[in-house]
Amino acid sequence: MITEDNSFPITERTRLKRLPARGAYDAQTIYDILDAGRICHIGFVSDGAPVVIPTGYARVDDRLYVHGSAASRMLKTLAQGADVCVTVTLLDGLVLARSAFHSSMNYRSVVVFGKATLVEDRDEKIAALTAFTEHVLRGRWPEVRRVTEQELKATSVLRLPLTEASAKVRTGPPKDEEEDYALPIWAGVLPLVTGFGEPISDPRLETALPLPASVKQAIGKTRSADER
């Protein structure tokens, strides 16, 4: 549960032992990182050994959703109430220090612990599917063909309550050894930037359709159909 100051309680496993100054437990920081990411890495234990799988996700309020085929081995395992750890990492830059030892990366990451539950409620399931589609590309849900009953059945959605979570953030310039600042070695940050390339229309588009609003908005263009 989120505490009165809108933070997650610090538990033994979310408390950062090393470099605690990089830790953040307030809900807004955690939600912002989750909303900015595109994929999570979900960890679970299978036959006693760890398994880490990348997958899409979406946040709705204080719940994280993942989904997949109802036939997926991972989702079946998780739906049985297994412990999971979901981690989302955004890489913001290369931190180039004067020594290899202090070279690092700027990043924002969130680690969520908990147990996932299969979503059985139809409305919650549709809300989660909406959130997945909108999380990938805002504005896409109303553009796509409506989901069918068969598709709903073939999709498993899992809910992970955001109750035990922490963020870890590194920003800013390198932190070098005091005596190294005098060395004639360039140091600084090389930012990493992710953007979109030119949209690639499906070769099977049967008519010359203009780019949809969702794509135009994402690529920051407002080209009208006749400008294409």
Next chain:
Amino acid sequence: MITEDNSFPITERTRLKRLPARGAYDAQTIYDILDAGRICHIGFVSDGAPVVIPTGYARVDDRLYVHGSAASRMLKTLAQGADVCVTVTLLDGLVLARSAFHSSMNYRSVVVFGKATLVEDRDEKIAALTAFTEHVLRGRWPEVRRVTEQELKATSVLRLPLTEASAKVRTGPPKDEEEDYALPIWAGVLPLVTGFGEPISDPRLETALPLPASVKQAIGKTRSADER
């Protein structure tokens, strides 16, 4: 061990059960993805529950290395021979299908299973530190101040042999339901592109140093000092 055709043997846990056509087990595909990534997500079991942590890494031949503070709880756990799962994921594009159900992402991922070992040999440790620095930014190792004995002691390096690994790759346009191709819905791929922003010099640079060769090469510029 890599087999005669330069592929990893398919084990029960690396064999893709779903969408097996997306699986790849040849060493070159796996190495290329590992070399193109910047961070991995490393999973291990702590008190019976999964933990997934993002961290840097580097590949040298058929070995993967991760490193961290000798005081790190994670590294201490892993060095005791715990099972680990290391996953590297590269996101290449948003696959915008005509239905939410078939919407997806283009990606390349590698999952490695194994047990990590603490690197005790000094030369192997230095080679791994070199590889970490070069993996973050090619050409950086000769530019930074040499590593000290104290730094070597304070750094733990773990080796994970690449013996049980698989890749999963999705490329290309959406695959829609046959009857959906006639719908007047734009479909295609929105590529994701990662690049570098303008380098940010450390405010504590004591003299106006030109950008080093490593950074210039990365940002694709060959500016001379007087062009700055």
